[in-house]
Amino acid sequence: MLPSPKSVGRFTLCLAAIAMGLALVAAPFFTSRAIIQDMFGLLTLLILAMNWNMLAGFAGLVSVGQQAFVGVGAYVMFAAIILFDLDPLLAIGIGGLGAMALSVPMAFFAFRLNGAYFAIGTWVVADIARLVAGQIKALGGGTGTSLPKGTSKEMIGVDHIQALMKISGAAAADALVYWLALALAACTLFASYLFLRSRMGLGLQAIRDNSAAARSVGVDPLRLQLAVFVLCALGTGICGGLMFLQITRITPDAAFSVIDWTAFVIFIVVIGGLGTLPGPIVGAVIFYALQRAFADYGTVYLILLGAVGIGTMLFARKGVWGTLASRFGIDILPLRHRAPKRTAASPRPRATSVTASH
Numbered sequence: 001m002l003p004s005p006k007s008v009g010r011f012t013l014c015l016a017a018i019a020m021g022l023a024l025v026a027a028p029f030f031t032s033r034a035i036i037q038d039m040f041g042l043l044t045l046l047i048l049a050m051n052w053n054m055l056a057g058f059a060g061l062v063s064v065g066q067q068a069f070v071g072v073g074a075y076v077m078f079a080a081i082i083l084f085d086l087d088p089l090l091a092i093g094i095g096g097l098g099a100m101a102l103s104v105p106m107a108f109f110a111f112r113l114n115g116a117y118f119a120i121g122t123w124v125v126a127d128i129a130r131l132v133a134g135q136i137k138a139l140g141g142g143t144g145t146s147l148p149k150g151t152s153k154e155m156i157g158v159d160h161i162q163a164l165m166k167i168s169g170a171a172a173a174d175a176l177v178y179w180l181a182l183a184l185a186a187c188t189l190f191a192s193y194l195f196l197r198s199r200m201g202l203g204l205q206a207i208r209d210n211s212a213a214a215r216s217v218g219v220d221p222l223r224l225q226l227a228v229f230v231l232c233a234l235g236t237g238i239c240g241g242l243m244f245l246q247i248t249r250i251t252p253d254a255a256f257s258v259i260d261w262t263a264f265v266i267f268i269v270v271i272g273g274l275g276t277l278p279g280p281i282v283g284a285v286i287f288y289a290l291q292r293a294f295a296d297y298g299t300v301y302l303i304l305l306g307a308v309g310i311g312t313m314l315f316a317r318k319g320v321w322g323t324l325a326s327r328f329g330i331d332i333l334p335l336r337h338r339a340p341k342r343t344a345a346s347p348r349p350r351a352t353s354v355t356a357s358h
Contacts, residue, residue, distance in 0.1 A: 013332060024182055028175035029165065036178050040246060042288045043181040047239040048261060049268040049280035050188045051232040056266075057275035058196060059228045060208035062115075065122025066236055066262045068106065068129045069099035071255035073237025074244035075133050081151060083138060088155045089180075092241035099237020102129065103230045111222065123258065130256035144251030152177070152245060177246055184242070188235055193277060196335050200224060205335075208275075267305060271312045273319030277333040282321040 028036055048066065055061040076098030080091035110121040134142040152158070152173035162172040195201045206214035207221045215221060240261075244250050254260075264287065272283025290308065294301040316323040324330060 021186070025179070028178060033171050033174055036174050037246075038288075038292075040174070040178045040181050042284055043178070043185050044239050044243050045265065045268060045287065046280060046284040047181065047185050047188055048236060048265045049272070049284055050185070050192060050277075051235045051239075052262075052265050053269045053274065053276075053280050054192055054228060055232050057269065057279075058201075058208060059204055059225050060211075061225060061229060062119050063110075063122040064119040064258070064262055064266075065106070065110075065124075065126035066265065067256045067258050067260075068102060068122070068126035069233045069236035070240035070243070070261040071126070071129060071133060071252070072102050073099040073240035074250055074255045075136070075139060076237075077241035077245065078139055078145065078147065078250055079136075081147060082145070088151060088245055089157075092180075092238055092245065095241035096234045096238035099240065100230055100234040103233035106233075107226055107229050111226070126256060126258070130252045133255065134252040139250070142252060144249060144254070146249040147245070152248070174246075177242055181239075181242055184235070184238060189277065189281075193333055193335075196277075200227075201335075204228065267309050269319075270309060271319055273322035273325075276319070276322050276325070277335070278325075279319050279321045283319065286320065 024039075027039065048070070052063065052066055055063050073092075073095035075095075077088070077091045077095035080086045080094045081088060086094070106122065106125045109125065110118055113121045133139070139145050150169075153169035155173060155176060157176055158169060158172045161167075161175055162169055165172065165175065167175075196205070203214060203219040204224050206217075206219055207224060211221050240255070244255065247254075268283035268287045269280055270283070271286055272281065273279025286308075287305075290305060291301075294304055297304075312319060318326060325332075
């Protein structure tokens with residue numbers, strides 16, 4: 001019996017994904033340091049986009065305050081390195097935990113709001129966090145601070161990479177943080193897929209579509225949305241620590257930038273496809289291509305991004321990936337839940353008749 005075209009297509013896609021994954025892992029061995037740094041920036045934006053897509057696209061939580069978790073994750077990471085002399089890798093994890101800790105009181109406040117009020121509420125909390133960070137004198141106050149010289153070269157594993165690849169310490173550090181970003185992006189995508197395919201993921205999508213109906217069948221919206229909000233804060237905080245470890249300098253305005261860490265992320269998700277797993281990947285690639293092609297044109301670059309975003313919302317409301325998937329029937333990382341097929345052994349329900357008695 002010949003395999004169906006759909007099975008062949010899925011097998012081909014799996015092989016292509018494996019080949020691409022191996023190429024991305026091996027990239028530091030055959031590409032330049034500049035390309036690795038660019039790919040690191042693309043991966044970190046993808047991580048932020050996947051986390052925001054999980055909130056807005058699947059949980060129905062349109063947050064405009066994700067920069068709070070980026071900034072807190074970065075500042076906690078800087079504090080762990082500068083004040084407590086911890087290894088940068090451990091400090092990044094602690095930064096993620098710091099962002100997760102912020103998400104709990106932030107949720108307590110923001111979850112009392114709905115719709116646009118929720119979005120504005122998260123933005124307000126993020127701005128408060130920025131103002132608080134500017135008062136921390138040990139980390140430079142409003143002018144910020146830099147990591148001690150050579151911090152990234154002292155990370156665990158850099159020496160081994162340097163000896164293996166015969167490269168400088170700085171290039172080995174770039175390769176390590178690139179691999180960490182690649183691993184975090186893969187884990188975020190895989191964990192999102194497994195979660196959304198589970199019963200909790202089905203309940204989460206039911207809450208997004210109709211909260212009252214989901215509650216009527218026993219789904220607890222608050223518990224599920226809070227869990228997603230906290231976990232996305234953890235991933236966003238870890239990503240923030242990674243980004244500013246690479247940058248090596250931090251200021252409140254840079255760490256809590258609504259344009260860099262939220263506006264661009266929303267753009268990526270919208271043009272890629274809100275509420276789809278491959279959407280942020282497609283959007284990140286498109287954004288990276290536009291950035292590389294038009295970044296030198298100043299305000300024209302921002303105007304072009306705005307025009308692309310508006311055009312997508314007007315003529316391809318499902319985003320680039322969502323539109324292509326619906327038009328050509330492409331179903332990568334499917335999230336649909338189908339009812340189990342009836343087997344021959346399973347009994348058929350008997351028809352019952354009701355007679356009225358007088």
